[in-house]
Amino acid sequence: MKDYSRIDHFSKVFYTEDKGRHRPYIDIAFSNAPPGQVPDAADYLISPKAFGLIDSGADHTAIPFSIGKSIGLAPLQEGEKTIIVSGIGGSIHCVERACTIFMANNLKREIYKFDETVWWKVPSEEIEQTLKGLTEKLNANIEPQKQALADTNLFKHFQVQIDQIKGEIIAINSTLEGGVLVGRPFFNNFEFIQFNHNDRENEHKCFFNYKVKKKKIAQIIPF
């Protein structure tokens, strides 16, 4: 039997459990590192690690608002047209941005850097201001609640306010977040991706293999 672990840029990844379901994810992070260069890591921002849901049927790689914001992607410019994506449950606005994607190969203990573009879910200026205002209002209730004694009417008053504000923030977040979707263009960086999904009753045993094209990797970082 061939020892695949000896193949360069190859990895085997088990499906990740999410609420009892197992799905194919890759360990991924995003950055504002400029394309075509290998700058020092201190010169750019890297997002926290994310679960990148593999969806080779999607036309784009999509990231939530909070990830793009955390790496300082250029905000929606005045007059800039957004891409409106409609589907089940409503519609969202996206903008396309150049973005570096880091993918971890845990088998090889290597991180690969790719120069890509992503669709970034963005709020309108009005929604962003609303979100900012709600956050300030939330903190304005949390701080005085800490001074109130538990089980008093004052404490409960603040709790009602806090719960209401949190509900409003959650409603907005639900339209801007969702997961990271790794779409078809990203797999141009691969020699192959091979799903071993042969038993729905035993999805925890399912896994996928991939091999990355060497020439598509902008940088390899050992870890």
Added chain:
Amino acid sequence: MAEQYNLPADSEKYKGEFIVFFPDAENPKVLFHSVVADEAYKKAEEILATEKLRPTVLLVQTSGDNLAQLLAFA
């Protein structure tokens, strides 16, 4: 390191909140949670600085209506 990376076992109780955790730990624990994304990302940076490991920030969905999947139909 775990063979696969996973969510904390109690993540369900943080529905609607951003959680910060290490997904490749054997039994991931929620290290921080907030409905405010900026606070969760700030905490993740602090954890990275002290632990020298990059955590994950994830919004625990309130329902199965995940916009990532919605986009898949675009």
